[in-house]
Every structure is written in structure tokens, then in C-alpha cells.
Amino acid sequence: MVSALFDPVFGADRVAARLDDASWVAALVAVEVALVRAAAEHGVVPTADAERIEAVAAGLRVDPAALGRAAVEGGNPVIPLVRMLRAAAGEAGASVHPGATSQDVMDTAAVLLVGWAGEVVLDDLRGAADAAAALAQEHRDTPMIARTLGQQALPTTFGLVAAGWCTGVDRARARLAEVVGALPVQLGGAAGTLAALHPHGPAVAASLARALRLADAAPWHTERTRIGELAGALAVAAGACAKPATDVVLLAGTELGEVSEAAPGDSSSMPHKRNPIAAVTARAAARRAPGLAAVLLAAADHEHQRAAGPWHAEWQTLDELLRAAGGAAARLRTSLEGLQVHPERMAANLALPPVGAAAPGHAGELVDRLLAERVR
Template identity: 50%
Template sequence: MGLFDGVHAAGPVAALAGDAAWLRAMVDFEHALALACADVGLISAAEADAVLAATVTDVDDVGERAAAIGNPAGPLVRALTEQAGDAVHRGATSQDVLDTAMVLVAAQSLDALLGSLAAAADRVAELASAHAETVQVGRTLSQYAPPVTFGLVAAGWLTGLDAAADRLAGARSRLALQFGGAVGTLSSLGTQGLAVREALARRLGLPEPVLPWHTERTRVAELAGALALTAGAVGSVAQEIVRLCGSDIGELREDGPPGSGGSTAMPHKHNPVAAICASACARRVPGLASTVYASMAHEHQRSAGAWHAEWPAVQDLLVATGSAVHWLSTSLSRLVVDADRMRANLTAAGGTVFAERVTVALADKLGMTAARAAVTECAAADDFTEALTAHLDKAAIADLLDPAGYVGNAPEFVRRALAAHGGRTSNDT
């Protein structure tokens, strides 16, 4: 494990997208290609069996030898050929191996990531349902604002996570076989090129695209975009959890195992460490996605350098996003909501958080411009409530400053978010 892997390579995706997984996927491609060639009679069953018996597992050795040819497919093919003979790599080019390996790695990584994301969303749905009417002070531009409910806050998290899952599923469905040979024509396979391609797609369990996509990289960019969107949704939730766990707010806390959330210098601290790690991992993703977008422009039939740049970027995108989702799910599983502190913070915020409501009420008799000026003047006074008695009786003021009466459609919005999430879950099953 690397020095930072405990934070930045956490959860199941890290292993599924690691170097060993990529090498395994490259070997799987070569094995499936041999079987496909045997399926159409290009090689014998014995030759295919020999290829299947050959393998390469030394990541360090392949990585070191990759420098000679500019990609790891070259040393892999040489090593397999030394073991199994010339039946290896029929009709393929290095990019076919690397692109299909990337697809295989991405597919299994996305499956795990989608599972973790669904668990996180289900937990958020529980929070939204349980706290649909738990009143909380609203905050806009870091300033106090009219009240909301914590259920509405969680519902906003939920719709973001569900949207991210939809984008990931869409990117997952676009992953496809790459097999076109040197220039995307499969010319070295003669009349059997398309038959081998069809058999190879079937062997790998991948869709067969309309044509090879050596220089048409929308699939890769779509994957990067879906991962970046997911990281953004996760990072937003994590950042809000961190802020609401702060000492000055204290409306949430992570109740983790002993020793979690401590400080090397301040023994009194209890940091929301899982949310902090989720935020850290999510922040790495946009820069990685930009590398993929910058690599979309390919020249001629196969590019020099553009597809090479994608390998570590896509790998890191999968690991960073997977880690962010893992940490968010961990944070949500530990999360404790302090409804009493939410109410206390709302009370401590003072009646000015209802200034909008009071202004609307006063506008009926003063007009909106005069009402706004009057409430602005009252808000600047030492006692907002007392200042309002110049314009309203105390019963009316008490009614206007009742938090439960000014959360608008928050409960209905929560209901709609939960219904949409439930619909997605039932459709998935």
C-alpha cells in the first residue's frame, strides 16, 4: 500500500482498477482473441489451448519493458508468444489490447461503484424521510436565511446522487469492444475479420460497436464526465456534512469507531474524518477528467500520444471517484443528526431569519417598498422582535416568527425526491 492509499485508494474500486487488474484484463483480451480465432477456424483448438495456458502476472516487469515500445501491450504479447507461439495476438494492435482492457476494468469498477453509490443514496433517503419536518436554519452565502428542513437538505443530496448514478449507468452501457487492427480495417484477418470481431465481443461479454473507435473517443470522455459528475455530487454532500459537523454549528456528527476523527495536537477534537476523506478524493477528479477531455483530439487512424495519456487518467479517475463514494457511504453510515441543536441554532439566529416573511406580511398594508425599508430598519435594531411592535401586534409577530409555519413546500419536495428515488430502485429491480 502506498503512503496515501489508505485515504485516496479506499473501497472496492481501488483493487478493481489497479495495475494488476489492468494486466489481467489485457491477458483476458488475448485469451478471448485466441478463442475467437479458433471459433472461426483461423487457429486450431490446440493452439487456442496453448494461449489460454499462457499468462503474465509480473506488473513491474511489464511496466519496465513498456518503455521500449511505448505501451505495456508489447512486452505482454512477447511474453505470451514465448509461451504459446504465433497464435497470440492475431489481427490485433496494441491499442486494441489497451482500450479493451480499459473497458473491462471500467465495467467491473463501475458495477462496484454503482453498488456503493446506491447504498449511499438509500441511506440519504432514510435521512430525508426521517427528518422531512425537522426544522433547520437556512444558510445562503454563509449567512443565516429563512428556515428549511434537514429532510429537504438530504433530499437535495439524494437527487444529486441519483442523477450521478444515472450518468454512470449511461456511461457503463456505452462501453464496447475495441478491435480494429493496425488502421481499423482488420485487413490482416482477410475475409474473417468481422467474424473474429463478433466472436471476440461474445467471448468478452462486450457490445460490438458499429466500427472501431481508435480515434473516436466519446466513450472515454463520457466515462470521465460521468465520474467527474459523480465526484461533484459526492463532494457537495461531503462538504456540507463537514460544515454541519463544525463546532460552531454542531448539527451533525460522525459516530465512528474508537480512534476515528482524532487529532495529533488537539485531544478534544472529533473530526468527521470520513466526510473529509470523501471531499479530498472528490477534489482530485476534475483535473483528471480534464486530461481525458484534452486527449479527445486524435489524428489520422491512430494517434501518437493521445490514447497513451488516457491510461493513468482513467485509472486514477476510477480509483478517486470510487474512494470518494466509499468514504461518503462510510460517513453516512456513521452520521448522527442532532435535531435539538438544529432547533437551538435556529432560535439563536434570532427573528431576523424571518425578515422575508415579515416583509411580505407588512407589504399588504405598507406596500412592498415601504415594508422592505421598515423591516430593514427593524433588523438593524438591538431587538428585532421589539422593533417590529411599531408595525405589528405581538400575536402577529409570534405567528410570523414561528419556524414550523415557514418551511414552504419543503415536506412536499422531500416526498417527491423520495418517490423519484423509489421509482428508480423499483425500475432497477
């Protein structure tokens, strides 16, 4: 759930602001208005009714808590929201929610919210990747020891390490952008056949997609591969952030001291400590993502033409997964944008036996190649 206490700690405050109850209500209302407009475009409902409903919706004041209580009976907030809109629209109320079922509005609103929150997540992923790329360029030839299985291995450069961070975050960002951009509108009616809108069903759905700037698609009520792909892309993005965050935590350890954060955290009992807290909390946020993704994947078995439970399990889980991945990206960005590199400590650790000062191979060339191949 959205938390004023913990969201800032774990970097989710910017994402959470686009996923709160007010945002859900705004998305639901936006879908209902766009739907009646699309229906009017094809003569399903009178244009005057659509205009009246749009005007009423613009001034509608919805208390999310009251809507939630009213949603208990039907199991989703669309049912009481439709009642509110119909009552407020008077004679035009009969044109509210034309040809749709509750899942059409909930799914389409969820897609809108993913887009709104996804803008923040993608921005922070790009910021983190750009920060890693800047570190790679600056330290292309800064030698350090590579470590395998926790032990000193052979020389590398910090530039190559940072270029690897950049590559992972870039790839995850590109995949997430692809998945989010392909999420479509949902409009199928009671049984996914668009029967109530016949013969205009597909045309109304296409108009709805254009109005909301979403992809158009045939109804996908119980075909949830898109949600699974989104869950995977968000979890992978969180994992891509966890990798550099883990390296920063390790490299900032007292015994290594090869990097430090610009604004390290302190300790309530040990004033000498300078904790890499942005990287620490990036790791913490990322750790939640695989479990949340697993819930969405486990809920993919929607039965028949309307799921009894698996669909309902998606709503809050998807919110939380967006916040986990977004928080990991935001905190990693903070860590890397202010990361201080200590070449003298890298040189000292590199000089430890038995490796000594061997050359770092083709590290510099590999930095150039990875940065040239960045996914834009």
C-alpha cells in the first residue's frame, strides 16, 4: 500500500503519487468518459448525453474511502462509480457505461495507471543508466581488481564495471518501455463478445483506444499474458538495478573503500559510519519485486470468460510491483549520480599480492564498445 512513512525511504514516492486512490478514481472516470464519447461517435448513444456525462464527470467529487466501502458488495469499484455517474447525469445517465462490463473499465484504468507510473520508472532507469555511462567514460582506464567468488581475481577497470551496470539497466529499460507501450485498451462487454455494441463494437473499441492513446486489441479478459510480460519486465528492471546497487554496497565497505556515496547515511549509535544508504535501499526495493511478479504470474489462470479471484488479485499487486521497481530505479539513480570514486584505494587493493599490477586486458576497448551499443 502507498505509505507516506516508507515510500520515500525506498524511493517509491514519485511513483506512488501516480498510483494512489485518487489516481485510480481519476483513471476510472477517464475511461468511462472516453467510452461514452466513443459510443457517441458511432451513434450508440446520443452525443448530447455524452456531453452531459463528460460535464458531470468533470465536477464529480468521489471519496475513495466511500467508493471502496460501496465496492464491497460487487467486488470492484466500477459498479458504485457507474451508479454515481448515472445519478449525477440525470436523464443522460442511461448512456453511462455503454456496452461495457466492470472488467473493461478496471483493466483499461489499470493500463492508464501503468502508463502514468511507468513514465517515472523509465525516467529513473534512464537517469541511472546515464549516470553509469558517465562513470564508465570518466573511469575508462581507471584500474582496479576484478573479484570472482568474493576473491581477488585479475585487473579490470572501474569504467568496464560501470559500463556493465549501464548495459543491464539500459536493456531492462528498453524492454519495459516496449511492454508498457504495447498495453491495449480492454473492451469486450459481459462475455467478451462486444454483443451489447453490435454492430459497432470493434469500431467503438478502436475509438476508445485512440481517445486514451492506448493500443487497440481484441478483448483479453482472461488471456493475461500481457500482465505476465509486464510483471516480468518490472521484475527484470528491479534486478538490473539491484546488481550495481550490490556492487556499490560491497565496494563502499570499509576494507575496500573504493567508492562512496555523495550523501551517505549515518547511524543512530555509531557516528563514524558512512553507509551507502541509497544503494542499500535500492537493493531492498528490488528484493520485493520477484515475489510480487510471482503473484501476478500465479494469477494467470483466469477461468472461462471471467476470473473469480485471480483478476482481483492483480490490482494491488501490480501497484506494489510498480513501486518496488520504481523505488529501486530511483534509489540507484541517486546512488550513481553522486557516486564518488577513489582510484587511490583501487590502486592500493590492486597492488595486493598475488595479482600485483598486471594489465587489465582489453577493458578500455570493451568500455567503448558497450557505450557505443547503448539501447536507446
